[in-house]
Amino acid sequence: MTGIIMPREHAQTMSNIAQYANQYVLELVAYQPGKPIEETARELGMDPVDIVKLASNENSLGPSPKAVEAMVKTAAGVHIYPDGASFNLRSKIAARFGVEFNQTVVGSGSSELIELLCHACLHEGIELIAAKHSFSMYPIMCKLFGAKYVEAPIKPDFSSDLQAILAAITPQTRLVFITNPANPLGTVVTQAEMDSFMEQVPEHVIVAFDEAYIDFADDKPDTLKYVKQGRNVILLRTFSKAYGLAGLRAGYGVTIPEIADLLNKARTPFNMNLMSQAAAAAALDDEEHLAKSVDMVNRGKEQYYSAFKSWGIEYVPSQANFILVKTGQGRKVFNDALAKGVILRHMDGYGLPEYVRITVGTERENARCLEVLAELLGK
Numbered sequence: 001m002t003g004i005i006m007p008r009e010h011a012q013t014m015s016n017i018a019q020y021a022n023q024y025v026l027e028l029v030a031y032q033p034g035k036p037i038e039e040t041a042r043e044l045g046m047d048p049v050d051i052v053k054l055a056s057n058e059n060s061l062g063p064s065p066k067a068v069e070a071m072v073k074t075a076a077g078v079h080i081y082p083d084g085a086s087f088n089l090r091s092k093i094a095a096r097f098g099v100e101f102n103q104t105v106v107g108s109g110s111s112e113l114i115e116l117l118c119h120a121c122l123h124e125g126i127e128l129i130a131a132k133h134s135f136s137m138y139p140i141m142c143k144l145f146g147a148k149y150v151e152a153p154i155k156p157d158f159s160s161d162l163q164a165i166l167a168a169i170t171p172q173t174r175l176v177f178i179t180n181p182a183n184p185l186g187t188v189v190t191q192a193e194m195d196s197f198m199e200q201v202p203e204h205v206i207v208a209f210d211e212a213y214i215d216f217a218d219d220k221p222d223t224l225k226y227v228k229q230g231r232n233v234i235l236l237r238t239f240s241k242a243y244g245l246a247g248l249r250a251g252y253g254v255t256i257p258e259i260a261d262l263l264n265k266a267r268t269p270f271n272m273n274l275m276s277q278a279a280a281a282a283a284l285d286d287e288e289h290l291a292k293s294v295d296m297v298n299r300g301k302e303q304y305y306s307a308f309k310s311w312g313i314e315y316v317p318s319q320a321n322f323i324l325v326k327t328g329q330g331r332k333v334f335n336d337a338l339a340k341g342v343i344l345r346h347m348d349g350y351g352l353p354e355y356v357r358i359t360v361g362t363e364r365e366n367a368r369c370l371e372v373l374a375e376l377l378g379k
């Protein structure tokens, strides 16, 4: 005998710690991200370079070369903590939007800012409102804080109905998300609708304009003016989509100082890492890369639309870098396309089982996706 004490068999002593966990957490269904390229390649025995991922609204052109250059320069210094105040990046954002430094917040993706807003405002007995079929992070974060998630109906053309959101506001409502353009729908709300909404929304509600895809929109309603009027609003932006930095995790908010202050209190001290701060600041200046990316998406959308029209299948005209298309049996189409190395997103979790969402990629990626869809749909 060796005298070594062996750990007890895990199988025999399944921990029952979950029963002591927060009830809200037990009831949560974790966020389902797009299927990763490496995982798909492993499962299919394919080379990762042959996989086409059009599942997470990433930028197929890649990151801004200026951002990459900034990261390379920064890499040798990562043994030092980042600036917890993200001075450089936030100064740039403040200048860009014509607001004060203390009106800006940054985070590890705008997902973190969504979480911080919920942290700051939500608890049991409190309500958050968003349009039906909204980004699934909202209900997850809302429920994480024990608050009630309220879905407002949308219009028949799949655009948000701000009057329906107004009608759903109660004294318990603290937070409203208006996603513009909406994900996964791709629709937008107009300036007139926004203005009318903002005239009527009560004081006790924070309105978060989630503008993750605003760079792709033809019409960009001015939401910054509500910040400048001192209203209880926050604009949420991300570097993950048009700026091509999804893997880094970088997002920001522009708001009134009082809301920025709440979020800054709720965050961890170094929520924006050194590389992210450097890359995001450089990306913000790279207007050329942004313009190229938007142009690629606009051309790609036409590529998809003309195919869908000729096949006679329905899609929602998109103001973002993805298209919601009615293929029927979304999960089956997702699985069948996956088997051919094309990763799409089925919409089961969004209550849209007849649809898939396709990110608009490079011309080659779009062509491959259309080739696979034509095969699957018998077109």
Ligand SMILES: *Cc1c(COP(=O)(O)O)cnc(C)c1O
Binding pocket: 057, 108, 109, 110, 111, 112, 135, 179, 182, 183, 210, 212, 237, 238, 239, 240, 241, 246, 249, 250, 251
């Ligand atoms: C992608 C996305 C975000 C932000 O994602 P991050 O990568 O966390 O910045 C926020 N809102 C919506 C609606 C999105 O689709």
